[in-house]
Amino acid sequence: MNRLKRILQYGVLPWLGALLIWQLASMPSNPDFLPGPYRTLQGAIELAQDGSLLTYIIYSFYRVFTGWLLGSLIAIPVGLAMGRIRIIRAITEPILNFVRFIPALAFITLFMLWFGIGEQSKIILIMYGTIFTVIINTMTGVLAVEEDKIRSARSMGASEWQILLHVIIPATIPYMFTGVRLAMSTSYMAILGAEMVAANEGVGFLIWNARLYFKTDWIFVGLIALGLMGFATDRLLGFIGRKLLYRYGIVFTSSSARKPA
Template sequence: MSIIDAPARVRVLSIPRKRRGRAAATVAMRYALSLGIGLLIWQLLAMSYGPALVASPGQTLSSAIELARDGRLFESVIASSRRILIGWGLGILVGAPLGLLMGRVKVVRQLMDPYIEFFRFIPPIAFVTLAIVWLGLGEASKIVLIFYTSVFIVTISAISGVLAIPEDKLRAASSLGANRRQILKWVVLPASVPSIVTGSRLAMGNSFLTIVSAEIVAADVGIGALIWQSRNFGRIDWVFVGIITLGILGFIFDRILRIVAGRVLARYSVKL
């Protein structure tokens, strides 16, 4: 390419950047519009039903500032986040290998499947009393409940990912001389990672559902405990603060998980 054509090349290269910039601006505008509509509907509901039933966005914001200043909000966020991350992480550490094993070994799947199918239909809240009796009111009972609600989702997702692998791929790898460990590393694991990531995201959502019920029953600190204590004090605005905090926290956790998982999946040319 000659020097004369260099400006034209620069213009051509700048076109995708401009398009990406316009696309990002469009997405940001849509998010802002959606947020504005949601706040408007919220304000109209608050005006219709009154502060005794629905706290307005302004009341919720001022209450959040009040709870943040005295430290209760941050203390609750840290306590709940720690319980969720530990229980959820343990669920992935156990569920993913178990699902891969069950998907690959038919005998193990037949032995474990009745228990998986039985316990996954029992909600964690049914075990709250037993968890407190067995493990006490400390952190262990709440972490175990979150682990319980996470492990089955991840396990089933991993199994489905393994079983969805075309048999031709496995036979081709075997015919090329790959042993079981190599097939697991280069065929099974890459094909199963997207399903495991999806299961992990679903398990994260269920962890937030479980933490509220666990903290309401057996915790003095946490977002669930804050919501329950606010109900006892008749502070609807504090209840709204707790609910909004849960949503924001879940949104942040899911975004971080998607970013990290996206980098992992990029190694396998898979988009999240």
């Protein structure tokens, strides 16, 4: 009974059910059209034997992590300024609400033209996909801070800088955490398109290149690799948040970080 509870707790049964459905769906199909789990595993072994799969994963992860980190470091101060200073919010919010609806993939050609086809254009594309999510969540967190807390700090002689450091930022951290976590998923979407168009390595390149050889199993390997990379980074981010930011109300779950009431 305890073993069954442990299996249910770790979500093994849904994955076994998904693999069973996948296998059953692939049985009457041509393997080149819908490869089953075993055929996909063979494709993964084939790619892993010469080290190409690991190389593609490392390249994609480096691009995603670099663009996500730089984008978050830029977006958090901007979000704080927009949330705290009304004139900055009034000037920048209309532009932000216009540009953020243009997907990162729409800028692939322009970024290649402006920044070249090397790593720089891909990282900047991921930064673009990251910045708006983090800005909006951070700004929302600042605006959600109760005015009574700010008045109380000001009445005790706190300066605006002290209010920012000791009132605004601690109350906004759960929103920042939610923003950077959501931005991680958009980073993977951005890198996939960038590597499909202009790359000689990476998981996106693997998926795009597999079509030339009609290697559907390689495509599935790439999709699963992206899913595992995203799952691993999300869990790592949740672990860091749970260990370092628990005092600010961070509660990591499989769906989202809890925001303060």
